[in-house]
Amino acid sequence: xxxxxxxxxxxxxxxxxxxxxxxxxxxxxxxxxxxxxxxxxxxxxxxxxxxxxxxxxxxxxxxxxxxxxxxxxxxxxxxxxxxxxxxxxxxxxxxxxxxxxxxxxxxxxxxxxxxxxxxxxxxxxxxxxxxxxxxxxxxxxxxxxxxxxxxxxxxxxxxxxxxxxxxxxxxxxxxxxxxxxxxxxxxxxxxxxxxxxxxx
Numbered sequence: 001x002x003x004x005x006x007x008x009x010x011x012x013x014x015x016x017x018x019x020x021x022x023x024x025x026x027x028x029x030x031x032x033x034x035x036x037x038x039x040x041x042x043x044x045x046x047x048x049x050x051x052x053x054x055x056x057x058x059x060x061x062x063x064x065x066x067x068x069x070x071x072x073x074x075x076x077x078x079x080x081x082x083x084x085x086x087x088x089x090x091x092x093x094x095x096x097x098x099x100x101x102x103x104x105x106x107x108x109x110x111x112x113x114x115x116x117x118x119x120x121x122x123x124x125x126x127x128x129x130x131x132x133x134x135x136x137x138x139x140x141x142x143x144x145x146x147x148x149x150x151x152x153x154x155x156x157x158x159x160x161x162x163x164x165x166x167x168x169x170x171x172x173x174x175x176x177x178x179x180x181x182x183x184x185x186x187x188x189x190x191x192x193x194x195x196x197x198x199x200x
Contacts, residue, residue, distance in 0.1 A: 025188070026186045027185045033064040034078055036066065037054060038069055042070075047118075049154065050157040053157050053161065071085045071086060080111075082114050082115075082153065082157065091113065102152055103156030114157055116150070118151060165180070166179075
């Protein structure tokens with residue numbers, strides 16, 4: 001079989017594309033969910049909120065709906081670990097060396113770890129099932145504060161949505177949010193990103 005010289009560049013490009021995709025951790029494929037989000041068992045409301053951001057924005061971008069489960073119920077396959085899960089600790093993905101609200105995005109095996117330095121829940125605080133920011137406004141004068149200080153896990157999720165999904169928050173309104181459309185979402189299996197502290 002003879003191959004025309006003019007076709008060689010196209011064949012080489014196809015090979016390079018296939019090799020690149022082989023090194024990807026696929027999260028959305030052809031508009032369908034290709035992973036599951038795992039949060040710590042009994043995760044605090046800020047971690048649950050951060051995970052819900054992933055579901056919401058990726059659904060708007062691709063039409064895919066990711067499921068959120070506690071890590072003890074995580075299925076086999078590709079996982080996005082959000083927050084301080086046991087699987088993150090076992091993989092050596094921790095925040096021990098981070099300061100303020102610094103965060104870390106790392107891929108190891110079939111798991112994408114999104115984790116940041118978070119302040120602990122204060123003793124005696126009563127956590128709402130949803131709406132932790134509203135909790136500050138309505139309940140802080142009456143009850144012990146829910147959480148105060150760094151929210152690195154929320155920050156790393158926002159960074160992921162910006163860097164991998166192209167989401168832009170241009171103004172604090174629905175019309176001020178730009179969410180590009182896509183049918184495929186993936187991360188390089190060699191990804192290692194640390195983000196230093198900042199105010200959010």
